[in-house]
Amino acid sequence: MPWPVSPGFLAPLAPWFDRVRRDLPWRAADLDAPHPDPYAVLVSELMLQQTQVATVVPYFGRWMARFPTPATLAEADEDSVHKLWEGLGYYRRARFLKAAAASVAAEGWPGDLEGLATLPGLGPYTAAAVGAIAFQWPAPALDGNAFRVLARLLEIEGEPKAQAAELRAWLAPALETHGPSRLTQALMELGATVCAPRPACGACPLADRCGARRSGRTGEIPPVAKRAKPRASILWLLALEAEGHFLLHAPSAEGLLAGLWRWPTFEASAFPPQPAAGESSLTAWPGWTQVYTHRREAVSPLHLRAKNCFAPGPGLRWIAAADLSALALGKRDQRLRDLLTASGQTPLEAPEVAALIRACAAPSA
Incomplete structure (x- = not known):
């Protein structure tokens, strides 16, 4: 017709x-x-x-x-x-x-x-x-x-x-x-x-x-498009602090998060949790699920205090704590930045501190 x-x-x-x-x-x-x-x-x-x-x-x-x-x-x-x-x-x-x-x-x-x-x-x-x-x-x-x-x-x-x-x-x-x-x-x-x-x-x-x-078909017209199931991941999200500075990934020129600063992240499968009671250098907060178009992240935020700044790995930079609020961050990373001013607690389980620091350091460090 x-x-x-x-x-x-x-x-x-x-x-x-x-x-x-x-x-x-x-x-x-x-x-x-x-x-x-x-x-x-x-x-x-x-x-x-x-x-x-x-x-x-x-x-x-x-x-x-x-x-x-x-x-x-x-x-x-x-x-x-x-x-x-x-x-x-x-x-x-x-x-x-x-x-x-x-x-x-x-x-x-x-x-x-x-x-x-x-x-x-x-x-x-x-x-x-x-x-x-x-x-x-x-x-x-x-x-x-x-x-x-x-x-x-x-x-x-x-x-x-x-x-x-x-x-x-x-x-x-x-x-x-x-x-x-x-x-x-x-x-x-x-x-x-x-x-x-x-x-x-x-x-x-x-x-x-x-x-x-x-025709009583408003519920079926137009047909609902099928979406691919989001890829799931479990991450540690790390704010690493030393000598009044924080370690972050500098903005990349391309990709989904181009132009944004990012906290280091680590797959939980590669950095399995272990008992962390009494580890005074670590603070944690309750985690959350960050949902994107094509992926879902189960995020566990950590704040790790190291004694000294070290030579950072590729793409990482030390940023003065006073400059942190001026950086452009995505929603997930903003949330950890905001948590740094809130009270956390010593985690019961967390990745090994030394392993996290090694992962953030330059290969020759």
């Missing part, structure tokens, strides 16, 4: 959005004009990738106060950029944002969607979202929320992303009719607040025309 013409089918969405839209700091008051600050749209879209709106709002405010223009971000040092992003996760977004800002500061904003898509970190969805919201280009932006909404409305069988090209072509006339910024954000709002994985159909302005609702 052919899909209905999108401008009429989606007509109730625009007035609904005007009534219920959330007051978000990156949202323009006038949705019929180009956004007064395209950079604010770029920042918000990069921050919102895989992150909830409520989490992003305070980060956005701090970011715009510190880096209010593409030029100020382009000129900032990477340590300050990562520090301000600290806790938001997926840190390569911060590096992409800085690189995109540098391009805009040097060459100005691209004049079309293809140009936007060449900016670092802007895939097809983000480029289309920035184009529609910042510049009023009728560029259909399809993220997970939009795919879910359209799959239910049009009762699409199977994975809706397989029909991405057709959905973009179908949606474009509605953007032209109702306004690219308004309708793009309305779809986002509907997916985030009403047509969620568990939908609140009674609050939906399109409920009377939703195919999945009529």
Whole structure:
């Protein structure tokens, strides 16, 4: 069965959005004009990738106060950029944002969607979202929320992303009719607040025309994607202190945690626990499970006090305790940094102290 013409089918969405839209700091008051600050749209879209709106709002405010223009971000040092992003996760977004800002500061904003898509970190969805919201280009932006909404409305069988090209072509006339910024954000709002994985159909302005609702299939459309089981590991997380300094891994240039400082970690299987009662140089706290997209870490935090600084192993550096708070750390490593100011206890079991120190030292030390 052919899909209905999108401008009429989606007509109730625009007035609904005007009534219920959330007051978000990156949202323009006038949705019929180009956004007064395209950079604010770029920042918000990069921050919102895989992150909830409520989490992003305070980060956005701090970011715009510190880096209010593409030029100020382009000129900032990477340590300050990562520090301000600290806790938001997926840190390569911060590096992409800085690189995109540098391009805009040097060459100005691209004049079309293809140009936007060449900016670092802007895939097809983000480029289309920035184009529609910042510049009023009728560029259909399809993220997970939009795919879910359209799959239910049009009762699409199977994975809706397989029909991405057709959905973009179908949606474009509605953007032209109702306004690219308004309708793009309305779809986002509907997916985030009403047509969620568990939908609140009674609050939906399109409920009377939703195919999945009529057939009672909102729970199975779209199908839930199967995720690979996260890899599990059991780790010792070590804060090693000597002579008023702590030993940490310096930031790497590439990889998931590029730009971040890290505490040394050791697989528990390689450093098995043994009775540690009476070992005054060790402090421990209750552990926790750190969950990432593809792995789960059972973390046991330790604080080890050594008598002297020694030549550290590859990639490790001694950092003055007074400078510790200024370092950009991931969530797991922030948590141990915060624990250092809390009372711990002598562990009942821990790895051998000498083995931990040998593992952190340079081979010739």
